[in-house]
Amino acid sequence: MNPSELFSPDYFTARERFRQAAIRLGWQLETQPIDAVGPQGEVLTIDVGLSVGTNSDKVLVVSSGLHGVEGLFGSAVQLALLEHWAEGSLPAVRCVFFHGLNPYGFAWQRRFDESNVDPNRNFLLEGERYEGAPPGYAELNGLLNPRRPPSRWEPFTLKALWAIARFGMPALRQAIASGQYDYPQGLFFGGSGPTQTNRLLERHLPRWLDRSRHVVHLDFHTGLGPRGTCKLLMDSPLTEEQHRRMTDWFGARAFEACESDGIAYQARGGLGRWCTSRNPDRDYLFACAEFGTYGPVQVLAGLRAENQVYHWGTRTTPTALRTGIDLQELFCPSDEAWRLQVLKQSLTLVQRSIQGLAAMHLDE
Numbered sequence: 001m002n003p004s005e006l007f008s009p010d011y012f013t014a015r016e017r018f019r020q021a022a023i024r025l026g027w028q029l030e031t032q033p034i035d036a037v038g039p040q041g042e043v044l045t046i047d048v049g050l051s052v053g054t055n056s057d058k059v060l061v062v063s064s065g066l067h068g069v070e071g072l073f074g075s076a077v078q079l080a081l082l083e084h085w086a087e088g089s090l091p092a093v094r095c096v097f098f099h100g101l102n103p104y105g106f107a108w109q110r111r112f113d114e115s116n117v118d119p120n121r122n123f124l125l126e127g128e129r130y131e132g133a134p135p136g137y138a139e140l141n142g143l144l145n146p147r148r149p150p151s152r153w154e155p156f157t158l159k160a161l162w163a164i165a166r167f168g169m170p171a172l173r174q175a176i177a178s179g180q181y182d183y184p185q186g187l188f189f190g191g192s193g194p195t196q197t198n199r200l201l202e203r204h205l206p207r208w209l210d211r212s213r214h215v216v217h218l219d220f221h222t223g224l225g226p227r228g229t230c231k232l233l234m235d236s237p238l239t240e241e242q243h244r245r246m247t248d249w250f251g252a253r254a255f256e257a258c259e260s261d262g263i264a265y266q267a268r269g270g271l272g273r274w275c276t277s278r279n280p281d282r283d284y285l286f287a288c289a290e291f292g293t294y295g296p297v298q299v300l301a302g303l304r305a306e307n308q309v310y311h312w313g314t315r316t317t318p319t320a321l322r323t324g325i326d327l328q329e330l331f332c333p334s335d336e337a338w339r340l341q342v343l344k345q346s347l348t349l350v351q352r353s354i355q356g357l358a359a360m361h362l363d364e
């Protein structure tokens with residue numbers, strides 16, 4: 001199949017293709033509806049595909065769409081894998097695929113969910129409170145979250161460049177994107193309690209992981225880093241052994257540990273840290289597979305405009321419709337070369353994870 005054909009135009013098409021491909025492989029399929037509807041009142045679901053018949057000590061988890069609109073890409077990766085396996089060579093470990101972890105954002109083409117929550121800032125650990133904002137966010141609130149619909153002539157880029165010059169990129173990124181709990185209509189809002197996705201995983205993840213002792217979880221994202229390149233971002237500290245394994249499997253430059261100062265920032269409420277801490281008895285290796293699309297100012301401008309429309313605009317105006325289309329392009333470029341490049345890298349990542357997992361001894 002032409003790689004571009006693996007990319008679906010919307011959530012509903014992507015979900016249907018995922019379901020069909022999983023069923024064709026003989027996988028079990030579970031659909032978990034959420035309490036929110038799509039643009040035409042459709043039922044929204046998180047779909048879970050579970051492979052059957054393989055040894056359950058080791059499991060590969062592949063998730064897509066935690067950031068809604070980014071799911072167009074993650075879903076294409078999952079479909080590519082399912083289609084590839086349908087041609088013959090089945091994976092040597094058990095697989096659990098989560099399709100559309102934020103179905104509302106996926107269906108409505110936004111990063112955030114039905115409560116404007118960034119799901120990857122919502123997974124706070126026991127004892128952490130849904131409150132606070134990083135230093136600097138309050139000062140930037142007016143720039144990030146204007147209380148009016150977007151206009152074509154706003155000098156946002158200029159203002160953003162000014163802010164970069166003033167604070168420096170790393171500090172700015174930390175202030176804006178690391179997660180805040182005080183501005184419910186703002187960007188990167190982490191919520192005021194666990195979201196539906198969070199509660200669903202809390203309830204069912206132990207069952208889906210079953211008896212597995214070694215878990216590798218790749219959570220697919222876009223919008224961060226140089227265009228078309230992949231970086232594995234770890235949001236919880238690695239053990240020495242996991243660090244060695246990551247280096248062996250993917251190469252030392254392929255990943256960023258959470259203490260390092262690369263393209264990432266220290267976010268609160270990440271899914272990875274939560275999965276790791278909820279599974280102390282398993283060896284749980286979690287990585288955000290991040291693929292670059294457009295530059296950071298452009299991506300931020302798109303998120304900002306879409307959020308303005310969502311809270312302060314009318315979604316049917318031409319400007320509003322354009323912000324949705326723009327956001328989709330920012331997180332899943334239509335460019336064929338980009339699509340081919342990111343799919344290839346994703347398949348390699350998954351292949352190496354499976355080979356690595358399969359080769360592990362169970363006493364490791």
Ligand SMILES: [Zn+2]
Binds near residue numbers: 067223
């Ligand atoms: Zn993301």
